[in-house]
Amino acid sequence: MAKVAVVLSGCGHRDGAEIHESVLTLLALALKKHKVQCFAPDIAQKKVINHLTGEEMAETRNVLVEAARIARGNIKPLEELNMDDFDALMLPGGFGAALNLSDFAEKGENCSVNPDLAKAVQEAHKSKKPIGATCIAPALLAKIFQGKAPVAMTLGSDPSANEKLNKMGMKAEAAAVSEMVADEEHKVYTTPCYMEPPDLAGMFDGISKVVDRLG
């Protein structure tokens, strides 16, 4: 039974954490009987998007407060995450990872990453604790590992997405929705989820493969 920190970025794939990926991650962790603690940054969302129309809404929402919907209130501010207390780190995707945990949506490979997340990833890596990431979230790992370690990872089957990982010094590999790319040297495990066409059953396969390596 491992203790796993799960970092969320809101609640909804267009402006926060991808809900399906987040819940399937929690299910996969529960099936392995791992102990989970969710975290999210206590900051305003970059945007609020109407998920019915795709249009931006004239609203302000807080990332931690909205992520608490997925976590049912069992969530802490990301600045309180100390990897000494956990055996593994997991980052579900959703565009919130590129909006609220980094500015990858705006700046691509020239992005910067939330410093609390970068610290947690670096601490996990240093302590050889496994790190999982789905969908767009591997891009944040790429930025954190840029210049430090050439990690094998995936953003799915689209070469242009994977090329962004390579520009940050990673070793990108194409993967289908039910596949995982494993970098056993650096203990980084990634699967594409919604970087590929919708396929919940395939996604659950991919996520379960990642979770199997977390403890």
Add this chain to the structure above:
Amino acid sequence: MAKVAVVLSGCGHRDGAEIHESVLTLLALALKKHKVQCFAPDIAQKKVINHLTGEEMAETRNVLVEAARIARGNIKPLEELNMDDFDALMLPGGFGAALNLSDFAEKGENCSVNPDLAKAVQEAHKSKKPIGATCIAPALLAKIFQGKAPVAMTLGSDPSANEKLNKMGMKAEAAAVSEMVADEEHKVYTTPCYMEPPDLAGMFDGISKVVDRLG
């Protein structure tokens, strides 16, 4: 491969659809290769609750727009639901069912239910199409079936919750989180989910049993 209508009540267990139940329902349906269409009422939420603190927020949100976060935009107004187009009906829980799809939260067994939902349930029942419901959602079925059919169903292991079903003329049965209560005569299938203590793996068992009866 059945066509299943899934009725959501928002996004978040305190003021909308329970996110875990909704996503595990979608996963269970995907694993059976069923075709899914989500619906939600195009109305204001009764309340907006901060899921971190439990306090009410001074905000207005629309049930359909928020439910679209769970459905990734693949959702229609509940008034457009015509059971002629579907083989089964599924109602995930969450307090939104008692706030936005009915006023059960306020009035208990004296509640009234959203008329579009009541119509869909009655049409499904008349056509002998299976109906599934989780968590608190069976209470809405009880109100719709009151005076028409004494249906076996469950709100979990708590006698006081199940007693409310009996007051509406149902045949309540206690059930654990991984169990289903099946009324084969009326084709109504229910499982307690978060009416019981949190157990995602057990919930997925219970939901899968319900979904197995939907087609």
